[in-house]
Amino acid sequence: MTLDIPDERIDWRSKGFWLPDGPVTAAQLAAARPGLFDGGFTWPMLVLRRSAAAANIATMAAFCARHGLDFAPHAKTTMAPGLLAAQLDAGAWGMTVATANQALVLRRLGVPRVVIANQVLDPTALRWLAQESARGWEVYLQVDSEAGVAAAAAAIGGPGSGAVGSGAVGSGAVGSDPGGSGVVGSTGTGGRLRVLVELGHSGGRTGCRTVPQLVVVARAVTGVAGLELCGVTGYEGALDAQAEVDAFLSELADGARALAAAGLLGPRVLVSAGGSAWFDRVAALLAGQWLPGHELRTVLRSGASVTHDDGMYADCTPFRRVPAEGPLAAALDLYAQVLSVPEPGLALVGMGKRDAPFDGGLPVPRSVRRPDGTAIAADGLAVTRLNDHHAYLKVAPGAVLTPGDIVRFGISHPCTAFDKWRHIPVVDDDLRVVDVLHTYF
Structure with missing residues (x-):
């Protein structure tokens, strides 16, 4: 069915999109198919896997x-x-x-x-x-x-x-x-x-x-x-x-x-x-x-x-x-960057209550992307609490996080995830942006 979906302009007001030089539309982004890590996006960022x-x-x-x-x-x-x-x-x-x-x-x-x-x-x-x-x-x-x-x-x-x-x-x-x-x-x-x-x-x-x-x-x-x-x-x-x-x-x-x-x-x-x-x-x-x-x-x-x-x-x-x-599959990923590792067993990640749902459970670490692009499983990591813009990550012995790493989180309770994001990139299995969702809360 065809709905009357406006192709809104995405600009400096859109969280997670790095657009200091001017606006784009969802259609323009879909045509360009930018990679999520190619520089056009910043963190935190919620994405939908198509x-x-x-x-x-x-x-x-x-x-x-x-x-x-x-x-x-x-x-x-x-x-x-x-x-x-x-x-x-x-x-x-x-x-x-x-x-x-x-x-x-x-x-x-x-x-x-x-x-x-x-x-x-x-x-x-x-x-x-x-x-x-x-x-x-x-x-x-x-x-x-x-x-x-x-x-x-x-x-x-x-x-x-x-x-x-x-x-x-x-x-x-x-x-x-x-x-x-x-x-x-x-x-x-x-x-x-x-x-x-x-x-x-x-x-x-x-x-x-x-x-x-x-x-x-x-x-x-x-x-x-x-x-x-x-x-x-x-x-x-x-x-x-x-x-x-x-x-x-x-x-x-x-x-x-x-x-x-x-x-x-x-x-x-x-x-x-x-x-x-x-x-x-x-x-x-x-x-x-x-x-x-x-x-x-x-x-x-x-x-x-x-x-x-x-x-x-x-x-x-x-x-x-x-x-x-069934089954059903988790389709939302929230990417956030490690900002600080101030003491053994603790890392602070740039993601908080403004970005992630927390009423039905805290975000779940799924993988870690190193600055060189390599990815590993997020073994030994767990979110213990959220501030407005920080997540406290418990780091088990043997797990290593460094500032600049990007952690991919799954979320709990999607009904309080979408309302925090005005525009949400839709990515394919290669993490290229193929569309942008607009939300109307």
């Missing part, structure tokens, strides 16, 4: 196809149009976002179908979403309270539209013409909004805590002309044990059954779940046609799979449980 990312995208597309799932990967991981386009080209049904601002970015890029995996309460954002829906954009909201329903209703129809009406159920069509009639009010848009009701779990994030609460909120949705109840959604990624995950996903299915039994769902129903740690359980428990009388679409939202990592997702990927279905 072959690994492409393999991950293909792996997830194949996984979803095998299990009858649709894929709407979470765009918040990267907010990089180039990667979003690649996922859509591989067959993704749509994209997921966390905020209205992220939805605005994807709308401007031309992403045709978006799920907002949060309750939106801002009336300004809701009015815009309703207007864009009326113009043909397929966007889905989620609600977990009658307050959320009332806010959406007010955006569509103005004051008073949140009152329970005739109880008529929307078409339930997933992917139908989004220009429905709605109810015109004095301050509303007269558009319509597609809505998923969210089930949560105790101690988790958002979402109704019980199926009866889910039914109450769903009934409130169907009581507002212009709101279309499309199905149910949930997030299992904060749960630690498979038994807990399975119980929650089973309850999510029970929630869909309860809404169907109450006559609240249309003929086509959407069920959405799936972080990047338990998508195998989503496939096992939610895939298929298990809601009699309804055409069911199960949408997986796993976002971190596009780049994977060398830390938290390397440890918790579902492909550890089902290795025949």
Whole structure:
């Protein structure tokens, strides 16, 4: 799919790019294919390995196809149009976002179908979403309270539209013409909004805590002309044990059954779940046609799979449980230079919290490049802590680092890596730059 991806100018404001003499574009860099160590870049620098990312995208597309799932990967991981386009080209049904601002970015890029995996309460954002829906954009909201329903209703129809009406159920069509009639009010848009009701779990994030609460909120949705109840959604990624995950996903299915039994769902129903740690359980428990009388679409939202990592997702990927279905490969490398070796057992590297994620584990040393270009494994090295611009590296006896060495690190938790970099070089297997990702956070 072709997205409207601007070829931005890269200049002295772009971290890691050494451009004192003037700007370049991603297209110009791709045509020149500069080597990462040829002098046009400085340290630290985050890069994406093209072959690994492409393999991950293909792996997830194949996984979803095998299990009858649709894929709407979470765009918040990267907010990089180039990667979003690649996922859509591989067959993704749509994209997921966390905020209205992220939805605005994807709308401007031309992403045709978006799920907002949060309750939106801002009336300004809701009015815009309703207007864009009326113009043909397929966007889905989620609600977990009658307050959320009332806010959406007010955006569509103005004051008073949140009152329970005739109880008529929307078409339930997933992917139908989004220009429905709605109810015109004095301050509303007269558009319509597609809505998923969210089930949560105790101690988790958002979402109704019980199926009866889910039914109450769903009934409130169907009581507002212009709101279309499309199905149910949930997030299992904060749960630690498979038994807990399975119980929650089973309850999510029970929630869909309860809404169907109450006559609240249309003929086509959407069920959405799936972080990047338990998508195998989503496939096992939610895939298929298990809601009699309804055409069911199960949408997986796993976002971190596009780049994977060398830390938290390397440890918790579902492909550890089902290795025949995978694997995924770490696609992000962070290069940083050894600045000082002030005492035995310690090296300071020019990379810190401004450059590397640290909320889900510290960077992982992978290799060392000497000033003469030779490379060795990073045996005996470990990051112990980060300052703003320094990493403290424990150096085991027998390991040798000298100032000027460049260490290649893997990262842990890609969702907090991309937001630190406005431009990210894409490299081939020879470490030549073949593209540049732009990020929009």
